[in-house]
Amino acid sequence: MKILTVENLVRKFSLKILAGENQLQQTITQSRSHRPGLEFVGHFDFFPTERVQILGRKEITYLHKLSIEERKIRIGNIVKYHPPCFIVTAGQEGLTYLTQYCLEEGIPLLCTLEPQTTSEFIMKLDAYMVKKLAPEVAVHGVCINVYGMGILLRGKSGIGKSEIAHTMIGRGHRLVADDIVVLKKLSPRTILATHDGKTKEFLALRSVGLLNVVRLYGRKAFQDETRIALDIELTKWQKDSLHNELDHESRFTEYMDVRIPHIEIQLQPGRDVAGLIEAAANNWLLKQEGYSAAEEFMRRLESDVSL
Known part of the structure; x- marks a missing residue:
């Protein structure tokens, strides 16, 4: 308590x-x-x-x-x-x-x-x-701030979460927490993510070791806390298992009864995962403004059929 x-x-x-x-x-x-x-x-x-x-x-x-x-x-x-x-x-x-x-x-x-x-x-x-005083839980993963929104990266140990976070820092985004992400429930709709104090500013990279991102890249590379907007699960590539984004419904992950939009990104050598995360973040921001690319595409199809 x-x-x-x-x-x-x-x-x-x-x-x-x-x-x-x-x-x-x-x-x-x-x-x-x-x-x-x-x-x-x-x-x-x-x-x-x-x-x-x-x-x-x-x-x-x-x-x-x-x-x-x-x-x-x-x-x-x-x-x-x-x-x-x-x-x-x-x-x-x-x-x-x-x-x-x-x-x-x-x-x-x-x-x-x-x-x-x-x-x-x-x-x-x-x-x-x-x-x-907010209820909180600790989850295994990495949290980064992308375009002002918090993204939680999850996946099995060794999948490459920290390496992807390092790439995101190089693209101008900010690390919030690595390995242990503390989630706090501020309201029925708001989950705040932060570090546990011990890992503040640290990023662990396999084959390289422990990095202090502030010492290496400056203050702009780190943010103390962020509101979680997206939950992204990183998984191994499975042939013929990718969803058609026009067909499947939105998915969510619940943390302390708060629903967070969830997507899965499969990893494959040569795939620009950092770019996909940026795209997912921008797409989420557009949805908050009321725009859906899938819905617009379907309207165009329906318009062509009616002609």
């Missing part, structure tokens, strides 16, 4: 600790933050108590305007649920009373130091937590 703590947020976003320094190991289980606006006025029917609570200019201004007694009630109604932490944004001041309540309840109270709006901070925070 993956663990995200308040301390991780402090380090990632350089947050100042106003209270609860000894409670930074509290765990965060929800990948979205929350602004307790309705809760301050007494509505708790849908209060997500397990989320990080964000207090921006609106919330703090409201609290400042309350009487001491009313403020005690409003804040007390929220801190009693013990959320993982409170983060104050937008450079708010006069937080002594809030600090005291958090100290009493053992809740970390943090504040941002960088000049940014509450909305900007929430966007960055939620994106970070979604990635950190």
Whole structure:
């Protein structure tokens, strides 16, 4: 089970600790933050108590305007649920009373130091937590970024995945991961691919050895993560087994219940596999724009028949 703590947020976003320094190991289980606006006025029917609570200019201004007694009630109604932490944004001041309540309840109270709006901070925070808490699996393969889209290359050991990735780098594309590809489910439609940390920037080539692609080819040769758009399986050449692309239906591979378009590329000496991968990537991009070469071809055939 993956663990995200308040301390991780402090380090990632350089947050100042106003209270609860000894409670930074509290765990965060929800990948979205929350602004307790309705809760301050007494509505708790849908209060997500397990989320990080964000207090921006609106919330703090409201609290400042309350009487001491009313403020005690409003804040007390929220801190009693013990959320993982409170983060104050937008450079708010006069937080002594809030600090005291958090100290009493053992809740970390943090504040941002960088000049940014509450909305900007929430966007960055939620994106970070979604990635950190996303379900993930590790698969054997190679991941490359081609024309801005992620492609997962799979196949039996020794089939040539890394060698093809090296050729793709030479054509201006980027390596994301070699051998072990970590897939993270960010949403019901989105799979993010990255490396496992240990293999970052490394590419293993048989007969050559381990290469650091950044040292060899520069920063442009590597990308830390990418959204997977295509799953390509590399297989040995089998005579008379290639599909007619006009006849067979689209195929998919599922990772954590997310369907990824799948194609098979058979390998044969002299075949331009890198060029085929580029063609597959461009064809996928055209399909996202609503164009299908096969459908247009069929329309032309039907038009000729009708004449």
